[in-house]
Amino acid sequence: MTKAKATKPRSSRLEPVVWSLFAAGGTVAALLLPVHVAILGIAYAAGWLPSDALSYDHALDLVRHPITKVYLGVLVALPLYHAAHRLRFVIHHQLGLHGGRRLVAAACYGTALAGTALTVVTLVRI
């Protein structure tokens, strides 16, 4: 049995922000992640790429460009908010853990925030 809980008006202030990040992240993930996973995860190991496509010097050149940095920041960070929002409800709906709603939300969005910080710091240091 689950307890009925009245929705708290307090949380609704953040709802538009959370939803915008969820939607933006979902779109970035949908349009951009498959090609990156296919290149790095499959094409590289299969030997379909030119020999220096992922070489250290080439990768460094590419990633040091400011436009690439902005692109990579968006590519890595935004999908984290999408995943955080969905995983939050996977934990409640699919795993059947109905308690600790605030804790689960804080853990999910907190992880996305930490991932964003790590991404920004990493990109700045390259």
Place this chain on the structure above:
Amino acid sequence: MSGTQDGRSPAYVRPMPRTWWLRTHRYRRFALREITSVAVAASSVILLTLLFALSRGRDAYEGFLGWLDSSGAVVLSAIILVGVLYHTITWLRLTAHIQVVRLGRRVLPRRLVLAGLLTLWVAVSAIVAYLHIWL
């Protein structure tokens, strides 16, 4: 029937078995769509790991490339790729469902909006692949 402790309007919550989402085809598809978020998160983590390795220098980066070449990484990537592809298809269908596109007075049919989004996805993927591999 049960009332809430704080005296607000009583609400009856129907007890649900934990596996409700396995019951029908529709529920299972919904659950699968939500679970693709694990693949989305994993993709981000892999990309972040690559960037982190790159920031640590040549040895770390080449170590990461060595991992990408392992059979374990390929199997994991294949699973993640299936997940993100499923996310792409369902997300673009969802977008076509929500986003109304008007041309003058006419509303573009959903099928055409979806076709446009899929074309956009293929074009963007081709551009990314070109810049990533040959630039």
